[in-house]
Amino acid sequence: MRIGIDIDGVLTDEHRFIIDYGTKYLNDEGIRYTFHQDIYDSPNSFEITKDQYDAFWRKYLVYYSENSLIRPFASEVIQKLKQENNEIYIITSRSFTTYENEYQQKMQNIVKKWLAKNNILYDEILFSTNKAEIVKKMNIDVMVEDKPENILAIAKIIPVICYNHPYNEKLADANIIRAYSWYDIYKILLELLDRKG
Numbered sequence: 001m002r003i004g005i006d007i008d009g010v011l012t013d014e015h016r017f018i019i020d021y022g023t024k025y026l027n028d029e030g031i032r033y034t035f036h037q038d039i040y041d042s043p044n045s046f047e048i049t050k051d052q053y054d055a056f057w058r059k060y061l062v063y064y065s066e067n068s069l070i071r072p073f074a075s076e077v078i079q080k081l082k083q084e085n086n087e088i089y090i091i092t093s094r095s096f097t098t099y100e101n102e103y104q105q106k107m108q109n110i111v112k113k114w115l116a117k118n119n120i121l122y123d124e125i126l127f128s129t130n131k132a133e134i135v136k137k138m139n140i141d142v143m144v145e146d147k148p149e150n151i152l153a154i155a156k157i158i159p160v161i162c163y164n165h166p167y168n169e170k171l172a173d174a175n176i177i178r179a180y181s182w183y184d185i186y187k188i189l190l191e192l193l194d195r196k197g
Contacts, residue, residue: 001141001193003081004131007092007111009146010163011120012068014041021064022046025056040148040167065094065110070118073182080186082121090115090125091134091143132157142192144185151176161188 008014018041026033026046033046043053078088094111108127115122128134132153135143143154146163148171154160155175162168164180179185 001189001196002087002089002139003189004089004091004135004138004140004143004145005078005122006131006143006145006147006150006163007090007094007115009165010144011070011074011118013071014064014068015165015167017060017064017068018045021060022056025059026052029055037166038169062110065107066114068114070120071182075119075121077182077186078121079119081189086189088122089138089140090120090122091131091140092125092127093129093131094127141196142189144179159192161185 005011015037019035019037022045023033023035026048029052031048031052033048035046036044039045043050046053082088092111094107111127112125115125124138126134126138131143131145131150134140135154135157140158142159142161143150144161144163145151145154146165146168148168151160151162151168151171152173155173159175159177161179162171162176163185164178177188179188
């Protein structure tokens with residue numbers, strides 16, 4: 001099976017990082033905010049301006065990219081999947097990795113170093129903002145994703161394992177399967193493999 005795996009929100013808990021570091025940043029800067037955990041990574045999450053939100057990420061993006069903790073058992077489960085002859089495709093639209101500018105190579109290298117540091121095995125890494133297109137092009141069988149718009153677009157093509165977050169809890173579709181941990185993802189993948197025969 002060819003398995004697509006997102007990074008932010010799936011291999012990492014980006015949502016928790018945004019809550020912890022976003023609230024610290026906004027307090028340090030004296031910016032008033034109201035947090036909405038059911039809104040995906042955007043200025044609307046805090047009811048602040050785009051400039052204020054961009055300033056937060058300018059301060060913390062490299063730190064987050066280099067130091068975020070990997071979710072428990074992600075590496076272990078991916079190693080099992082590889083041992084069972086599945087192909088792993090990391091598909092990410094991490095900030096600046098898809099931009100044609102001077103930061104692109106630096107940010108892509110940071111991602112690759114983070115994956116190596118955390119023992120994430122993969123066959124290929126793809127940087128793209130259009131994940132549905134990549135899924136089709138690479139003949140991916142199932143995608144593990146958390147971003148609502150990606151889940152909805154990809155679910156029109158293949159099954160999506162939705163890593164549960166408050167901002168994606170309302171999504172429902174026959175092709176969307178909700179998961180709560182990496183061993184939950186593993187169980188779902190085994191069930192999908194059984195169905196494929």
